[in-house]
Amino acid sequence: MATTYVGERLKRLEDPELIVGAGNYMDDITLPGMAHVAILHSPYAHARILSVDTSRATALPGVVAVFTGKDMEADTNALPCAWQAGSVTNNVNTPRPLAVDEVHFVGDPVAFVVAEDLYTARDALDLIEVEYEPLPTVVDAEQATQEGAPQLHENAPNNVCMHWTAGNQAGTDTAFDQAEVVVSQKLINQRLIPTAMETRGAIGSYNAGTDEYTLWLSSQAPHVHRLLLAAFVLNVPEHKIRVIAPDIGGGFGSKIFIYPDMAIVAWASRKLNRPMKWIEDRQENYLWTSHGRDHTTHAEIAGTRDGKITGLRAKTYANLGGYLSSIAPGIPTTLYGRMATGVYKIPNTFVEVFGVYTNTAPVDAYRGAGRPEATYLVERMVDRFAREIGMDPAEVRRKNFIQPEDFPYDNGLGMLPYDSGDYEKALNRALELVGYQELRQQQTEALAQGRYIGVGFSSYVEVCGVAPSAWIGLNGQGWGAGLxxxxxxxxxxxxxxxxxxxxxxxxxxxxxxxxxxxxxxxxxxxxxxxxxxxxxxxxxxxxxxxxxxxxxxxxxxxxxxxxxxxxxxxxxxxxxxxxxxxxxxxxxxxxxxxxxxxxxxxxxxxxxxxxxxxxxxxxxxxxxxxxxxxDPPNCTFPFGTHICVVEVDPETGKVEFLRYLAVDDVGNVINPLIVDGQLHGGIVQGMAQAMWEQGVYDESGQLVTGTLMDYAIPKASMVPNFELDRTVTPTDVNPFGAKGAGEAGTIASAPAVVNAVVDALKPFGITHLDMPLTPERLWRAIQEKRNQPSDSATAPTGGSHPPGDASTPASGAGA
Amino acid sequence: MATTHPITVTVNGKTHHNEVEPRLLLVHYIRDTLGLTGTHIGCNTSQCGACTIILDGEAVKSCTLFAVQANGSEALTIEGLAHDGQLHPLQQGFWEEHGLQCGYCTPGMIMSAYDLLQHNPDPSEPEIRHALEGNLCRCTGYQNIVKSVQHAARLMKSESLPDQGYETQEGHRPALVEGPEAVPSS
The missing domain is CATH 3.30.365.10 (Aldehyde oxidase/xanthine dehydrogenase, molybdopterin binding domain)
Structure with a gap:
């Protein structure tokens, strides 16, 4: 039949209420007789709780009650970890609704106040006296695995929660032994804080007559939250809990998971027989709502002088935080390790992942969840390889792409077969739109004037709509449910x-x-x-x-x-x-x-x-x-090529975006307006990782980037306009031929930006920079190279300025 | 309980008399005392702008003011923008141009844009981006927010809907190749 709506840029049916202020978000909900909850979080990253004295807080007028971990211990269990992927063996450590004996990160909850109003509840937090015995801390995943590092959990020696591998170790070792070219690079995929604009919240209402709970939760998965709370935490039958997710102000993964506050409001609403409301403030959100990424990877790529990639080897330390969050182990394994070869036919690959406990907030899925880390790994290494052999990075990509006739394609890492793709078509379209030859010419001319322009690529494939249940579930990838x-x-x-x-x-x-x-x-x-x-x-x-x-x-x-x-x-x-x-x-x-x-x-x-x-x-x-x-027969595998063009000011280290062009193939598109919006927002989140964002802990486990003042969420003035285009390679996995668009932008964009900046700094002999690419980091890298001109092994793009001379025209142009 | 102070605040044309604690934040007064929950709270520390309202003609972050500081003032919130079922041009712009996804930042974003267009009815793109620096959006990447404000500016200039104008904005993109301003030489 003729379609009327599918494929149209239809404006959203959701918007009329949201643009007039009539949305119904968590904090907009008020119930009769509702009391307010404020949660006390540990100020120590690792400590024993010696005593908790709530008497002064309880005595404050307006306070209804104050509860500690011991009060909740008998009625509630630890939160479950629902994706014990890979080789998590007998050392799953998850948080209780309130810590009882020991805290493992700054933000671990130790007590909560119920009061007649929010202000009183917050006042009372200051009156709770907790005596702690501080313990040694470790915040870096790789350091945490070393001998002598502080130990978080008795059942996890060297803080290792899991040791997981994918691929062919022996074949990969041989490929590296025989390789003409090997490039090694340590890559830091830094910790990110999801920062949905609406923080989380939880409202609990208990009906003593029916013995039923109604919970309003910040939830990307209300049924799953109900199931996990009922079956694992509260010990009540599933049908006695109703979970409602009202309007939710963004999630980006952080609202998939089960959190202590959900159990707290449910338990307290029954205990005190009145509705309970808890709304997270931004500082709490940063301290204890899940973080993302945080990988340290030792990567190596092997290949031939004529541009064929023959091997990829990666050893990754994935920081999982003080406890396992709901699906944390699956992210650096199934969704990272199994996608490590990206869009390339790499005959020998071996990925080894250590999941590690540290005294930091739990790390779990954040927009892209594993695939941004995988894409960063392979796209950064392909660029390093191209640079090493002196070949155009677009050409190296083209030379190694999986070809259209190879689908369905088994990447050899235990992922399901890629459904469909034409990676070269997307690359060619991007090259055509960006005017690649001209662009390189301009780059050369600019360099002659002392201006540092860089062009960066990211050719990506990701996995969406993960399924079927028989593959992802307990007998396969360890996901503790169906999908x-x-x-x-x-x-x-x-x-x-x-x-x-x-x-x-x-x-x-x-x-x-x-x-x-x-x-x-x-x-x-x-x-x-x-x-x-x-x-x-x-x-x-x-x-x-x-x-x-x-x-x-x-x-x-x-x-x-x-x-x-x-x-x-x-x-x-x-x-x-x-x-x-x-x-x-x-x-x-x-x-x-x-x-x-x-x-x-x-x-x-x-x-x-x-x-x-x-x-x-x-x-x-x-x-x-x-x-x-x-239950679908397979996942879907969107792909594309993004090209970023930047100019770096070598005197300040500032990066300016000249162009950002994305050719994405998400299969058929139902609503281009919505898909483009998803891509815009996705690209900015990946760009933000490349450029600005980093969750930083000091050595004692204090979150240094604990507010929006310290954690650099991009503003309107910081990001460019994006040029979007598509190729369309439908999938046969579903009747729409559609693949998925929510995460593609984030997965693709960080490596495109980093590759562009590194390309711009090629004349200085800079081959890699870790994210975020702050002006200070760039400036220091440039200064270091200027002070050690003999380090620069690569000739400048223009060929007219020896590396040591790069500073001369740059200084002149900067004046 | 703490002592309270009487305040009189006109919000969206309606005058309210209330007794409030001196420490009550203006945003809580608007949301909890008056029940106008369209104004949101995203950070409590003035960075995110979700709580932006117009107070005596200027955009302010209502989480950074006490309710008592608004005594005698006139406030405009997102709920006061539409009249008789007719959306304000900014609301139309955000809807037409897909300027929102989760919608949480939207009321504050619209109120900041309102402030901009009051002072500068024909802002350039950099002016729009600069004016919205105090409002964070995590969903849209800002491109469609900029288009939304441009759409509103066009609507406000001419009461008749100049739809033909905005189609051409589709191709608006910074170019490396043409023009001396395309690649600023810092």
């Missing part, structure tokens, strides 16, 4: 089509995208589609929104439910039109008898017939109501 998605579709007598999805959007525009699909499939105006989500009551179990899975998995579940609706409606149409099903065609939103356009029924007419049930085929149940639990 299917649910959808229910009902066509009401009024003609409204109500779609219930197990995905949990928090900015992604699912209402609009899913409405476009359903309206087209049923041939109805989009206004007649209602999309509901975010409430465990009355909605089929859903796995939630993360990993760019919502369209590929959740959208497909909707599509299948709609197909079932149409199958049933067709039977009713045949019955009402007194025709055989074979004689009916679906056209212009109607079932009609072939050749008799007047004999036709719309889906809404058929819904009425199905609803009233006056005349249905014999044995048919009334109502159009179909549910699907869709």
């Amino acid at each position: 299917w998605e649910s959808a229910n579709v009902k066509v009401h007598l009024t003609g409204k089509v109500v779609v219930t999805t197990g995905t949990a959007p928090h900015g992604q525009g699912h209402v609009t995208t899913f409405s476009q699909i359903v309206a087209d499939e049923l041939g109805i105006p989009i206004e007649d589609v209602v999309v509901q989500y975010g409430d465990t009551q009355g909605q089929p179990f859903g796995l939630g929104t993360y990993g760019s899975r919502s369209l590929a998995v959740g959208g497909t579940a909707i599509h299948r439910s709609v197909t079932k609706i149409k199958d049933k409606a067709k039977k009713i149409a045949a019955h009402l039109l007194e025709a055989s099903e074979e004689d009916l065609v679906w056209q212009d939103g109607k079932f009609m008898v072939k050749g008799s356009p007047d004999a036709a029924k719309t889906i809404q007419e058929l819904a009425l017939a199905a609803h009233v049930g006056y005349s249905l085929p014999p044995g048919m149940e009334p109502f159009l109501d179909e549910t699907t639990y869709h």
Whole structure:
């Protein structure tokens, strides 16, 4: 049938309430009799709790109660770790809702206050007296594994939580032994703090009459939160808890996980028999809501002088923080190690990962989750290799790409086969749009004037819509659940089509995208589609929104439910039109008898017939109501090439973005407006890692970047406009041919930016810089090279200035 | 309980008389006392701008003022922008140009942009980006926010919808090749 909505840049159906201030976010919710919770966090990164005295706090007027870890100990368990990937063996350490004996990072919760108002609750925190015995701390993952390092958990010698490998060790060693060229590089993929603009929150309300809890949570996965709280933490049956996710102000992964506050509000609402509200402040958000990345990797790449990559070897120390967060072990293993070769056919690869406990906030999935780290690894190393052999980085990429005829492609690292791709097409399109030859010419001319322009590439592939359950689950990758998605579709007598999805959007525009699909499939105006989500009551179990899975998995579940609706409606149409099903065609939103356009029924007419049930085929149940639990046969693998062009001022180390061009292939696109928006935001988050953001702990485990003053979230004035283009290589994994767009930008952009800056500084002999590329870091690197001109092994791009001379024209131009 | 002070504040044209604690933040007064929850809190330390409102004609971060400091003032919040079901041009701009995703920063972003357009009805792109430096957005990457403000500026200049103007903005991109300003030589 002709499509009306799919593919259109339709403005979002979500927006009208949000632009007038009528959204309903966590802190907007007020319940009768509600009390306010404030949580006391450990100021020490590692300490024994000797005593907690709550008497002064309890005595403060307006305070309802103060609770410690010992108060909660009998009724609650430690939070679960739901993805014990790889070789996490018998040393899973997860936090209790409140610490009892020992704290393991600054931010570990030790007590909480319940008060009549927020201000009093916060006042009372200052009156709780905790006596700590500080213990030695370690914050760096690699250092934490060394002999003599402070130990966090008795069951994890040398703080190693897991030692995981992928690939072919012997073959890789041989490839390196025989290689013409080997380049080694230590790469720091620094710690990031997700920083959703809305912090987290939790509201708990207990009904003593029914013994039921209603929880409002900042949640990217309300059903999963309910399941984990019920089955593992609170010891109550699942059906006694209802979780509602209201409007959520961004998540980027940080709202997937289970946190102590969720148990705290539930437990306290029962204990005190009144609703409890806890809203995180930004400092708390930085201290204890999960962080991302934090890898130290020793990487090596092997190849031939003519540009063929023959091996890749990486040993990574993944900092997992003081405890395991909900899905932490899966990120540096399945989602990183198994994607390490990216878009390249690398015959021999070996990846070794140590997951390590340190006295820092737990690290878990943050936008991209493992694939940004994998892409950074391979894209940085491919650039290092290209530079080493003196070949154009675009040419080296082209020479090693997986080819269209290689799909489905097994990368040899235990990932499922890549579904489809044409990596060279995306690269060629990007080169054409950027005007590559001219650009290199301009770079050379600029250098002659003492200006340092750099061009950086990132050709990426990532994995989205992770599935099927049999592969990702306990018998495969260790994920402690399925990864299917649910959808229910009902066509009401009024003609409204109500779609219930197990995905949990928090900015992604699912209402609009899913409405476009359903309206087209049923041939109805989009206004007649209602999309509901975010409430465990009355909605089929859903796995939630993360990993760019919502369209590929959740959208497909909707599509299948709609197909079932149409199958049933067709039977009713045949019955009402007194025709055989074979004689009916679906056209212009109607079932009609072939050749008799007047004999036709719309889906809404058929819904009425199905609803009233006056005349249905014999044995048919009334109502159009179909549910699907869709478990896809494979993941999807979006890809593309990003090109970043920068100019570096060698006198200040400042980087200016001249262009940023992205050619992404996310398969078919339902709503280009939304997809482009996802890419913009994604690119900026990766660019921010490259340029500005870094979560920093001092040696004693204090978070130095604990506020928005110290942690550099990009502002409007710091980022450029982006030039977006697409190639379209559909997947056969789902009926849309769509792959996923939520994380692609973030996965691609950091290496593109770093490669551009390193390219700009090539005349100085600089071959690598760790992120973030702050002006100070660049300036110091340039100064170091200027002071040691003999270090510079590479001739300047223009060929006219020996490395040692680079400073001369630059100084002149800077004046 | 602490002593309270009487204050009178006009918000979105409606005058309110309340007794408030001296330490009550203006943002909590707006949200919790008046129930206008469209103004959000994102950091409590004046960096994120989610709480931006217009106070006596100027954009302020309402988490950094006490309610008592607003005594006798006139405030405009996101709830006061639309009239008789007619969205303000900024609200139209944000909707048309996909200037929001999660929507949490949006009210503050719109109020800061309101302040900008009051003072500068025809801002350049760098002026828009500079004016919004006090408002953080984690979702959009800002490009569509800039387009939203440009869209609003066009609407405010002419009451009739000049749709033909904004299509050409699609191709707006900094170019390396043309023009001396394209590659600033610092």
